[in-house]
Structures are given as structure tokens and as C-alpha cells.
Amino acid sequence: AQSVTQLGSHVSVSEGALVLLRCNYSSSVPPYLFWYVQYPNQGLQLLLKYTSAATLVKGINGFEAEFKKSETSFHLTKPSAHMSDAAEYFCAVVFSGGYNKLIFGAGTRLAVHP
Amino acid sequence: ETGVTQSPTHLIKTRGQQVTLRCSSQSGHNTVSWYQQALGQGPQFIFQYYREEENGRGNFPPRFSGLQFPNYSSELNVNALELDDSALYLCASNKNQETQYFGPGTRLLVL
Numbered sequence: 001a002q003s004v005t006q007l008g009s010h011v012s013v014s015e016g017a018l019v020l021l022r023c024n025y026s027s028s029v030p031p032y033l034f035w036y037v038q039y040p041n042q043g044l045q046l047l048l049k050y051t052s053a054a055t056l057v058k059g060i061n062g063f064e065a066e067f068k069k070s071e072t073s074f075h076l077t078k079p080s081a082h083m084s085d086a087a088e089y090f091c092a093v094v095f096s097g098g099y100n101k102l103i104f105g106a107g108t109r110l111a112v113h114p
Numbered sequence: 115e116t117g118v119t120q121s122p123t124h125l126i127k128t129r130g131q132q133v134t135l136r137c138s139s140q141s142g143h144n145t146v147s148w149y150q151q152a153l154g155q156g157p158q159f160i161f162q163y164y165r166e167e168e169n170g171r172g173n174f175p176p177r178f179s180g181l182q183f184p185n186y187s188s189e190l191n192v193n194a195l196e197l198d199d200s201a202l203y204l205c206a207s208n209k210n211q212e213t214q215y216f217g218p219g220t221r222l223l224v225l
Contacts, residue, residue, distance in 0.1 A: 036216070043118075043204055044157070044216040090156055100145065100211050101170055104156035 002027050002095045006105035014113050019063075019078040021108045023091030026072065032094040033074040034102070035065055039087045047089075050074060061085070086112045118207050118217035126223045127195050135190040135220045137205030144209055145169070146188040148180060151202040151219070163188055200224045 007022040025031060032051050036044040048059025055067045065076045074091060091105040119138045127133050139146050145164045149157035159172035163182035177193040186207070192199055202221050206214035 034213070041221075043120075043218040044206075046213060046215065049213055092156075100208065100214065101147070101159050101162065101172070102149070102157070102206075102214060103159070104149075106156045107154075 002031075002093070002103060004091055004093050004103055004105040006089075006091050006108050008108055009106065010109050010111065012111040012113065013081045015083055016080050019076070019081045019085065019110065021076040021089050021091075021110065023065075023074045023076065023105060024072055025074065025091075025093050027093075027095055029096050030067070030069055031096060033065075033067060034092040034094075035059065035063070035074075035076050036090045036092060036104075037087050038090065038107075044090065047076070081110075081112045083112050083114065086110055118205060118215055120203075120205050120217040120220050122220060123218070124221045124223075126225065128225050129195055129197060131195050131224075132191065132193045133195060133222060135192075135203050135205075135222070137188045137190070137207075137217060139186045139188070139205075139207030140215055142209055143207035143215075144186050145207060146182055146186065147206045147208075147214060148188070148190045149204040149206065150174075151204055152198075153201070157204055160190070195224045197224050 003026045005024045034049045035047040048057045050067045058064045092102045121136045147162040148160040151157040161171040162169045166182045179191045182188045202219045204219045205217045208214045
């Protein structure tokens with residue numbers, strides 16, 4: 001079955017530290033991949049997307065993600081965490097062969113400590 | 115350019131009642147998708163509308179139904195509400211197969 005797995009429901013980092021949020025998908029055909037961020041009591045905001053162009057994708061707020069086909073991964077990173085990065089992060093996938101349906105991971109809550 | 119808007123922002127209903135949620139798509143978008151996000155979980159796809167026709171459906175019962183209007187706005191209707199229907203309902207719009215952009219959501223509480 002096509003699915004998305006986010007390792008770690010909670011990640012805690014210090015301000016200025018590296019942020020690494022993990023996402024793996026299950027599919028033999030590379031899908032379209034997305035990272036969305038959700039701040040408390042808000043909807044989802046697109047951070048970045050991979051659509052079969054460059055494997056290293058740069059997004060907003062200093063985030064980037066690298067698509068690795070051999071590892072079926074699309075991990076999200078940011079070199080230096082800021083307090084304002086504290087939020088819930090969702091990896092999402094659109095698998096080929098159908099309509100534009102997003103399948104989401106369970107989410108990772110990022111906490112940033114001073 | 116106006117983004118995706120949803121109304122109402124919050125809603126409280128009792129079991130067995132019916133509810134209608136509304137979504138206005140972003141300008142130029144012709145596709146609307148609805149998602150249910152239960153507390154502490156990722157959004158789950160309910161269905162999608164493209165040019166006023168249902169274009170795909172997730173694993174939700176028929177009491178979840180929808181409409182899309184000629185201006186591409188959309189409604190989500192849920193009949194015979196159950197306690198487990200309590201969730202944040204998100205609407206997303208896009209043009210054809212392009213990236214989906216989300217509204218702020220409607221938080222539904224069923225008592």
C-alpha cells in the first residue's frame with residue numbers, strides 16, 4: 001500500500017541547532033513530495049515541494065529537503081533553528097496514476113528551546 | 115490575490131445533526147479537495163471536486179457529501195453526525211494538477 005512515514009512524532013532542538021525531520025514513502029515510482037507546516041490553530045502552509053526536477057529543494061524560511069530515490073526519503077532540514085520554527089510539520093505525497101490526492105504522514109511536532 | 119477561505123471557523127453540533135461547511139477557492143483554481151484532520155493526526159483525504167464533478171473519494175462513508183459550484187467554491191455536508199466526526203476540516207484548492215493550497219480550516223465539535 002502507498003504510505004508516508006514520519007519518524008519521530010516529537011523533535012526537540014535548541015535555538016541555533018540543526019533541524020532534521022524525517023520522511024519516507026513507500027512506492028516503486030517516485031511520487032510528488034511536499035512538506036507543509038501547521039502553526040497552532042491554523043491551516044497548512046506549503047514549505048516546499050519536489051516534482052522531479054532538482055533533488056535538493058529549497059523552500060521558505062530557510063528550509064530545504066533532499067529527495068533520495070534509493071532510500072525513498074525526503075527529509076527536511078534547516079541549518080539553524082529559530083524559536084518561530086516551533087510548529088507541526090507534515091510530509092505529504094501525491095502518488096502517480098490517479099488524481100491529485102495528498103497522502104499525509106502523521107506529523108512531527110518541532111519544539112525549539114532557547 | 116485572495117487565498118482559500120473557509121467558513122465558519124468553529125462549529126458545535128450534537129450527534130445526529132447535519133452540518134455544512136463552506137470553502138472559497140483561490141482565484142484561478144478549478145479544483146477543490148477536502149481533508150479531515152483529527153486531533154494529533156495528519157489530514158485524511160475525503161474527496162475532490164474538479165469542474166463541479168467529484169473527481170475522487172477517500173475512505174469516508176456516504177454521509178459525507180459535497181458540491182462544487184460554477185465559481186469553483188465548494189461545500190462539505192456531513193449527515194447524522196457522530197462523535198468521531200469532531201475534527202479540523204481543511205479545504206485545499208489548486209489549478210488542474212498543480213500544488214494544493216490550504217485554507218485555515220473549520221473546527222467542528224460534535225457533542
